[in-house]
Amino acid sequence: EVVMATRTSVSLSWRSASTxxxxxxxxxxxxxxxxLPGGVLQYVDTGLYAAHQYSFTVAAVSTQGVLGQPSEAxxxxxxxxxxxxxxxxxxxxxxxxxxxxxxxxxxxxxxxxPVTAYVVERDGEVVATLLHAEKITWTDTNVTRGDSYSxxxxxxxxxxxxQKELRDKVLKxxxxxxxxxEDRDILLNIPExxxxxxxxxxxxxxxxxxxxVGVCMESLREQLAExxxxxxxxxxxxxxxxxxxxxxxxxxxxxxxxxxxxxxxxHSFPDSENWLVLCLxxxxxLEFVMNDGERGWDxxxxxxxxxxxxPGTFLLTHGxxxxxxxxxxxxxxxxxxxxxxxxxxxxxxxxxxxxxEAPVKSYRVYRNGRVIGTTETxxxxxxxxxxxxFTDYEYSVSALNRQDVAxxxxxxxxxxxxxxxxxxxxxxxxxxxxxEDGKLxxxxxxxxxxxxxxxxxxxxxxxxDGTVIDIYDVPxxxxxSEAEAAKPMDPEAAARRWxxxxxxxxxxxxxxxxxxxxxxxxxxxxxxxxxxRAVQLGPERASQLxxxxxxxxxxxxxxxxxxxxxxxxxxEPAQVRAVAFLDPPKMGDRRTLILFQSFDWGxxxxxxxxxxxxxxxxxxxxxxxxxxWLPPPSDSVDDHGYLPRKWYVLDNNYGSAEELQHxxxxxxxxxxxxxLDVVVNHRCASLQDSGGRWLxxxxxxxxxWAVCHDSPAxxxxxxxxTTGEPAAYAPSVDHSNPRxxxxxKEYIKYLMDEIGFRALRxxxxxxxxxxxxxxxxxxxxxxxxxxxxWNGDANGLHDYVRECQGVMAVYDFPLYYTLKRCxxxxxxxxxxxxxxxxxxxxxxxxxxxxxxxxxxxxQLAIVGGCFGNNDQALRGYAxxxxxxGVPCVFHWDxxxxxxxxxxxxxxxxxxxxxxxxxTSQLNIAIACHGLYAAIIDNKVAIKIGTNDWSPGGGWxxxxxxxxxxxxxxx
Numbered sequence: 001e002v003v004m005a006t007r008t009s010v011s012l013s014w015r016s017a018s019t020x021x022x023x024x025x026x027x028x029x030x031x032x033x034x035x036l037p038g039g040v041l042q043y044v045d046t047g048l049y050a051a052h053q054y055s056f057t058v059a060a061v062s063t064q065g066v067l068g069q070p071s072e073a074x075x076x077x078x079x080x081x082x083x084x085x086x087x088x089x090x091x092x093x094x095x096x097x098x099x100x101x102x103x104x105x106x107x108x109x110x111x112x113x114p115v116t117a118y119v120v121e122r123d124g125e126v127v128a129t130l131l132h133a134e135k136i137t138w139t140d141t142n143v144t145r146g147d148s149y150s151x152x153x154x155x156x157x158x159x160x161x162x163q164k165e166l167r168d169k170v171l172k173x174x175x176x177x178x179x180x181x182e183d184r185d186i187l188l189n190i191p192e193x194x195x196x197x198x199x200x201x202x203x204x205x206x207x208x209x210x211x212x213v214g215v216c217m218e219s220l221r222e223q224l225a226e227x228x229x230x231x232x233x234x235x236x237x238x239x240x241x242x243x244x245x246x247x248x249x250x251x252x253x254x255x256x257x258x259x260x261x262x263x264x265x266x267h268s269f270p271d272s273e274n275w276l277v278l279c280l281x282x283x284x285x286l287e288f289v290m291n292d293g294e295r296g297w298d299x300x301x302x303x304x305x306x307x308x309x310x311p312g313t314f315l316l317t318h319g320x321x322x323x324x325x326x327x328x329x330x331x332x333x334x335x336x337x338x339x340x341x342x343x344x345x346x347x348x349x350x351x352x353x354x355x356x357e358a359p360v361k362s363y364r365v366y367r368n369g370r371v372i373g374t375t376e377t378x379x380x381x382x383x384x385x386x387x388x389x390f391t392d393y394e395y396s397v398s399a400l401n402r403q404d405v406a407x408x409x410x411x412x413x414x415x416x417x418x419x420x421x422x423x424x425x426x427x428x429x430x431x432x433x434x435x436e437d438g439k440l441x442x443x444x445x446x447x448x449x450x451x452x453x454x455x456x457x458x459x460x461x462x463x464x465d466g467t468v469i470d471i472y473d474v475p476x477x478x479x480x481s482e483a484e485a486a487k488p489m490d491p492e493a494a495a496r497r498w499x500x501x502x503x504x505x506x507x508x509x510x511x512x513x514x515x516x517x518x519x520x521x522x523x524x525x526x527x528x529x530x531x532x533r534a535v536q537l538g539p540e541r542a543s544q545l546x547x548x549x550x551x552x553x554x555x556x557x558x559x560x561x562x563x564x565x566x567x568x569x570x571x572e573p574a575q576v577r578a579v580a581f582l583d584p585p586k587m588g589d590r591r592t593l594i595l596f597q598s599f600d601w602g603x604x605x606x607x608x609x610x611x612x613x614x615x616x617x618x619x620x621x622x623x624x625x626x627x628x629w630l631p632p633p634s635d636s637v638d639d640h641g642y643l644p645r646k647w648y649v650l651d652n653n654y655g656s657a658e659e660l661q662h663x664x665x666x667x668x669x670x671x672x673x674x675x676l677d678v679v680v681n682h683r684c685a686s687l688q689d690s691g692g693r694w695l696x697x698x699x700x701x702x703x704x705w706a707v708c709h710d711s712p713a714x715x716x717x718x719x720x721x722t723t724g725e726p727a728a729y730a731p732s733v734d735h736s737n738p739r740x741x742x743x744x745k746e747y748i749k750y751l752m753d754e755i756g757f758r759a760l761r762x763x764x765x766x767x768x769x770x771x772x773x774x775x776x777x778x779x780x781x782x783x784x785x786x787x788x789x790w791n792g793d794a795n796g797l798h799d800y801v802r803e804c805q806g807v808m809a810v811y812d813f814p815l816y817y818t819l820k821r822c823x824x825x826x827x828x829x830x831x832x833x834x835x836x837x838x839x840x841x842x843x844x845x846x847x848x849x850x851x852x853x854x855x856x857x858x859q860l861a862i863v864g865g866c867f868g869n870n871d872q873a874l875r876g877y878a879x880x881x882x883x884x885g886v887p888c889v890f891h892w893d894x895x896x897x898x899x900x901x902x903x904x905x906x907x908x909x910x911x912x913x914x915x916x917x918x919t920s921q922l923n924i925a926i927a928c929h930g931l932y933a934a935i936i937d938n939k940v941a942i943k944i945g946t947n948d949w950s951p952g953g954g955w956x957x958x959x960x961x962x963x964x965x966x967x968x969x970x
Contacts, residue, residue, distance in 0.1 A: 001013060002056070003042070005078050005079065006079055007051075007080065008050070008112050009080060010044070010054060012043045012044075012058070013042040017068070018054065018060075020062060022043075023036055023037050023061045024036045024037075024059065026961065027056065028055070029055055038258065042412075043414050049078065049081075049114075050811065051078060051080045051114055051185075051189070053075060053076070054077075055073045055075050057073050059382055062399065069910045078450070080498060081113040081157070081194065082111045082112060083198070084113075084155040085107030085108050085197060085198050087104045087105065087197070088104065089101075089600070090104040090151075091103055091463065092203060092251055093251055095205050095206060095207055095251075097145030097209075097938070098141065099143055100139065100149060101137060102136075102139075102153070104136050104200060107197060111157065111194070112905070113190055115157060116132045116153075116158055116174070116184075116905055118130045118131075118154065118156065119154040119159075120152075123885070126160075129163055131170065140148060143207040147836055148204060148205070148206045148207075149207065150204050151507060152202045152819070154197050155196070157187055157194075157195050158170055158171070158195055158294065160186050160195075161195075179273055183297065191933075208282040209282065209652070211245060211254060211259060213278075214279045214280065214281035215265075216266055216279040218266055219266070220264050220268040221326070221405075224326060229279070229283050229422065230284075230285075231266060231277060232255040232313075232321075233266070233277050233313075233324070234316045234317075235273065235274050235317065239292070239740070240260060240292065240293055241290060241292060241788075243258045243278050243289070243290055244258035245289075247280075247284070247285060248945055249672055254809050257294075258288070261276035262277055265689050268405050268406040268407065269899075271407075273371060284310075284311055285309050287306070287307045287643070288735060291888070295323070296622050299709060300709075301319050302710070303721070312745050313586070315405070316692045318689045318693065318703055318705075319709070319716045320716065324405055325358045326357050328399035328401055329361065330351055330398065330408040330409060332410065332411075333347075336398055336413045336415035338417050339418075340413050340417070340419070341389030341417050342388075342421060342452060342454035342968050344387060344415055345383050345396065346395055347382070348363075348380045348381075349380060350378070351407065355512050358401040358402055358425065359402070359609065361399065361400050363396055364406050364729070365395065366409065367394070367648060368393060368394050371398075374400070377387050379824070382397075383867050385451045385504075385506075386504050387505075388417065388455075388505070389417050390418075390419075393417070394412050394417070394919075395413055396409040396413075399953075416866055420453050420455040420536065420563060423452045423453060423568035425534070425572070426460065426571045427447040428446055429445070429446040429573075430574055430754060431443070431444050431575070431576035432756075433578055433581060439520065440508065442518070442530075442578060444462070445515070446532050447515070452536070455536045455563070456474070456479045457536060457537070458474050458534065459471050459472060460515070460517075460532050461567070462532060463530065464529070465529050468556065470518050476550055479545060484552070491573055501925065511714070511829055511942040522578045525579065526577070530576070531570040531571050532730075533571070534567070535567050536562070536563070536566035538565070538743040539564055542562045543907075560637065563877050579665065580668070581756050582673055583656060584781060584783035584906040585627065585759040587782070587846055589784070590917050591917055592916060593627055593917055593918065594624055595627045595887065596620060596625045596627065596628045596629065596888070596889050596894075598629060598631070598854050600853065600891055604641075606638060607661055608654075608796045609654040610655035610656075610659040613630075621670045621671065621672055623909050624908045624909050624912025626671060626913060627672065628673070628675060630660075630676070630677065630687045631677060633643060633652070633676070634653065635647075636957065641654065641679070641683050643730050644683055648700070664755060664756040668756060675757065675759040676748070676751050676757035676759070678762045679764075680733060680735075681727060681732065681765070681768050682730035682733060683697060683730065684731070689704065694714050700747070702906075704716055704718050705717075705718050706719060706720055706739075707734060710726060711729060711731050711732040713730050714732050717734075722768070722769045723769035723772070724766050724769060725767050730831075735768045735772040744776055748776060748779070759784045760780065760785040761785070761786050762785065762786070762787045765789050766789060774807055774808070782807055785813070786810065786811060786886070787804070787809070789810050790856075791813055791814075793814065794814040794838075800951070801840070801847050810847060810848070811841075812849060813840055815839025815841050816852070818830050820867055820876070820930070823944070826930055828944065829925045830927075831927055831932050841883065843883035845918055845920075846918045848918070850887045851882065851887070851888040852877055852893060853890070854890055869891075870899075870900050871962035871963065873896070874900060875964045877889070878907060878944060878959070881904075881911050882940050883916075883936060884913060884917075884920045886918050887911070889904060906958070907966065913968070914940045920937045923935045925949070926950075931947035931949055940964070942967070951967050953970065954970075956969075
């Protein structure tokens with residue numbers, strides 16, 4: 001039956017046909033309009049025309065899918081037509097000086113008759129009539145740039161009566177196109193007062209594009225004073241940077257990637273420091289997010305967009321968008337004094353503090369228009385070093401406020417450097433042993449002096465044990481580059497004065513390169529001390545360069561003004577013993593590996609823990625321990641080294657960098673592999689940024705972009721989302737950033753190639769994705785690497801190993817938990833898993849690092865504290881030191897009691913002598929209540945538990961203790 005009829009719909013209802021009905025079909029005028037499930041007994045037919053009669057029937061569908069006979073017809077007549085509804089979604093999609101584009105959609109309610117046209121009014125006058133489409137776009141091109149306009153849109157059944165030709169066209173087209181069942185006269189029967197809808201709008205807009213890019217001024221003060229639109233300064237490390245933005249929600253967002261930022265012309269945000277600017281002089285509000293046009297995004301904390309609600313000039317740094325403060329005035333009374341041929345001292349007076357200006361925090365110094373440095377304090381002096389002798393320089397200074405916003409430049413001053421002086425000592429001399437063509441050599445590496453003295457450094461004296469043994473000549477190409485890297489200060493100056501465009505030795509590309517020299521005349525086991533001295537270019541070499549075509553293109557005429565025998569002081573000595581670094585162990589090596597964790601939570605309290613370990617090396621080596629896991633080597637916020645700060649500073653609570661180097665060198669001499677604790681999931685900053693957040697990192701230098709935006713420890717990071725569990729105690733590092741990946745690889749390479757680590761242990765690998773860990777291990781040459789993935793589920797650890805593509809072993813937590821339960825209960829049934837050992841050791845022994853305790857488990861209540869008493873711990877060690885996998889002996893267990901130490905050394909020696917390795921053959925003889933017994937490689941046998949067992953004849957007892965015994969073949 002018909003329940004209700006409106007001008008655009010009819011509501012129907014019916015009674016259920018039977019209990020075996022699968023569904024219903026609804027027919028209008030003989031055509032199916034709906035298919036309904038069996039439980040639905042009503043239907044509303046919408047989209048109908050007004051003043052129309054419709055006939056409806058319903059037929060049931062059986063559970064077998066058979067369509068039954070239709071019901072008797074129910075006839076309904078819709079109500080008379082009315083006004084169309086208001087057009088929906090009216091918005092301005094584009095506005096500029098060339099035109100205003102509107103967009104809208106058809107009304108939700110057509111009023112019971114077709115909508116065939118739309119009328120557009122601008123400022124109350126009709127400017128266009130458009131024929132119907134589902135989505136209408138119209139552009140008003142008759143606009144004046146900068147003027148404001150008000151638009152309204154009306155829906156019409158027919159075009160207005162005064163537009164007779166257009167109305168006749170609509171009726172004619174409908175006559176030809178309307179289906180036979182429709183009333184072709186429905187539009188003619190609608191009264192004129194019901195022909196047009198109410199207005200959509202009005203909507204106000206100006207004939208300017210709010211996202212039109214303007215020109216930023218060179219003076220920040222002038223930019224701030226103008227106060228028009230929105231300007232955002234942004235420092236980017238991307239090649240190209242875009243702002244995906246929206247000025248008004250109704251206009252939508254820019255197409256990806258958005259508006260490209262331009263190099264900043266503003267002196268306060270120089271292009272030389274990678275400052276970019278987004279200048280939108282007509283924008284009144286803005287929502288945006290910076291991106292690199294590909295997959296790199298810089299979003300606000302929490303992954304949100306940046307928003308500006310009022311016009312102004314803003315600074316986007318470290319995930320924070322702040323209004324730019326009024327910059328300081330220019331410093332005054334700048335003076336420059338040449339100290340010698342390579343140094344200039346600058347002094348000046350501070351600027352006058354004006355109204356609304358923030359206090360001066362520091363000063364930025366410019367040489368020949370380029371930034372060369374920033375003072376650390378408000379002290380008004382600066383010393384520029386490593387300059388060219390006999391050369392004219394121009395200096396200026398600007399003041400910085402707390403936002404690091406620079407004010408205008410001071411008046412420039414000129415100065416000419418004097419006669420060359422002594423070069424300073426070469427920097428960062430390093431001496432390492434390595435093999436070259438199968439022969440042991442010592443390689444020296446160093447950087448040029450911080451100050452070359454004003455003339456090129458042409459050679460270096462190599463000093464060994466106090467005697468000069470060789471001269472290293474700087475290639476002519478490097479010296480030639482100094483002469484060729486010159487240009488005139490301005491076009492008019494070409495005839496009278498030249499200065500180098502790079503301005504000092506520090507900015508020449510070769511000055512940043514390291515130099516190296518090989519000493520092949522060494523004797524194995526001997527200790528050597530090396531130093532290096534810089535020697536300036538002399539007359540003889542200068543003459544050779546001139547004959548070789550080096551053109552003097554600067555006012556100094558440096559090749560004509562060189563002095564003889566200018567030799568600088570020697571570098572700090574570098575000592576090294578002629579012992580080659582060990583080859584890194586590899587995953588699955590079929591040789592004995594015994595790992596020793598060399599520290600616990602109290603080790604940092606020693607005066608020098610590295611020196612303590614140095615004394616242990618002979619004893620460890622004698623027992624067969626041949627790999628030592630050292631504590632994290634880098635500078636750290638915490639005492640234990642697990643909150644690293646400056647990666648390349650190797651002085652920490654365990655000892656100095658020199659003591660660490662000596663320890664590692666001694667380990668190589670003792671044939672013990674040093675294992676590096678790689679803590680790169682998180683990192684602590686050493687400085688606060690301009691917003692007071694701890695997001696400025698040093699060595700390597702990072703900022704907030706390096707921290708995941710969802711890191712809970714320190715808010716404000718602008719990096720990508722974490723790829724693992726966020727660290728709650730330190731900023732989570734964004735390993736998806738290519739620069740981070742490169743820095744991690746370089747850090748590991750440095751510690752392996754130059755310091756001497758040979759194996760890797762990765763801390764808290766749950767914090768970032770396994771694919772990054774895999775990359776880091778492979779970049780290091782795929783040495784033996786083990787991951788701290790604290791997971792008692794063998795399936796979960798096995799999946800992790802597969803995600804790492806087999807390059808990573810894991811600490812065998814499943815075996816740790818099982819073995820601890822079995823020894824405490826004297827029931828060893830869990831140790832046998834279908835003929836395999838429990839844990840990862842039974843599935844993939846090459847990637848199982850077995851242990852009894854470590855620096856976490858022995859003191860954490862969550863795992864019940866340490867493994868057990870002395871006897872229980874020894875039973876555990878008896879098992880892991882005789883079984884497949886790579887066993888790890890914990891220092892705290894090693895020193896817990898003299899007899900425990902004695903037994904551990906015996907067990908290590910048994911493993912070494914029998915050459916038990918990570919993939920040795922294991923045969924479990926029995927695993928039951930009171931007894932576990934196994935034979936390994938048919939060389940070693942073991943029993944644990946209260947019950948008796950023997951491997952039979954041909955074996956001898958090699959080690960025994962409370963409830964355990966180990967046999968070996970004689």
